[in-house]
Structures are given as structure tokens and as C-alpha cells.
Amino acid sequence: MEKTIETICKALASKKAVLIRALNVRGLTSIADDFVLATTRNKKQAQAAADEVEEKLGDLGIHALRVEGYREGDWILLDFGDVIVHIFTDEERRRYDFDTLWKEAPVEEYHETGDDDE
Template identity: 45%
Template sequence: MTEQEMSKAICKAASDKKARDIVVMDMQGLMSSTDYFVICSANTATQVRAIADNIEEKLAEQGAAFLHKEGYREGEWVLMDYGDVIAHIFMQEAREYYALERLWGDAKLTPYED
């Protein structure tokens, strides 16, 4: 699976659980550790975990397993590291606070559309 295919699969899995404001950030040339961020928002910690669970399940079905996962128990911000693609699932307030889109303002943003 290419990075673009993985990014789209993550977006689709997030969208299936009603994630909002899904964007793909092209981090190539800006970070050495990954090529893409997929960022999305949820209303509650329960929804954050449901989105993370669905991403994990759908990508596992395609043979991709995450390397590392953080923040699942708290459910405010779950990070799922798939190597060249990192998924960030935020509660809305946390997304606004950490503002990854502004922090990495040079990255090209592509909104996800079903």
C-alpha cells in the first residue's frame, strides 16, 4: 500500500465514524520521520476511540499495522503511527489548542471528501 493509499484508507475509516474536518498534510521535505499526517476531529473521547478503532481495523484488513499508538485511554488526542503516515484523531478543543495545521504551516493541506 502506498502512502497515498494509506492516507485515503485512514480518511475513509475516520469518515465512516463521522470524523469532522479531515485533512491530509503533506509533510515530505518538512519532516524526516514521516511523509503524511492525517488529522481529524471528534466530539467526544468515545468518538475519538471509535475512530481510532475503525482505522486500526480497516488498515489491518489491508495488511497494515500501526507501529505505535498513544493517547487512546485518555481519548483527547490519539496518535497512530503507520510509519510514512501518522493519524491524529483529536477532540475539537485539543485540535484547536495544538493547531498542527498552523504549527506546520508550510505543509500542503488536502481536505478529504467522500
């Protein structure tokens, strides 16, 4: 898994996001190379996960070009150019069903291993 995507996935997992998946959408859309999808229990958790992603990528010198939906918190989009992060509440993830919409994209599931030294 690419370092930027791994950093995003770890940040999401640290805020208890679940069903974290990285979709390689190169060749399927011109808007990004990768999507990272994650589900949270509620809006506050989605906002906390978004904050954590921005902080961890900021530490690497990577900053969001655009953030959408943060105030509402049901579906937060963080656009980092080549990578777009979609943080959904469970209801919104089911409603928009990106997992089926982008089913042609190669997928990497992220599972927290718990074996790192951080």
C-alpha cells in the first residue's frame, strides 16, 4: 500500500472508522487515482476522522485542496488531488454505495494490524 494511502488508513482507523477500503480508480475516472472509503458511527466521529487525516497528511506536507461536507458530517470528502477520501456515516455509505458504483476498481482492504511501534 502506498505510504500516503497507508497514512490515511491508519489515521481513519485510529479514530475507529471501519470498512476502510482503498480503491484504485486510475483509468476509471479522471478526478483522482485513488479513493479511500471509510465508515463511522456518527457525524462527530466522521469529523474527528477527517481532522486526523488532515493532521497526519499535514505532517507529511500534504494538504487538502478541498474539503466538502465537514459541517454536516454525513459524508465528508477530503480532496488531496491524486487521492480523495470519503468518510461516511453508515447510512450515507449505504445510500451512495460507492463499493458497488466503483466495483471495477481494484480494492485494498485496510485492517489494523496492531504490530507497529507507534
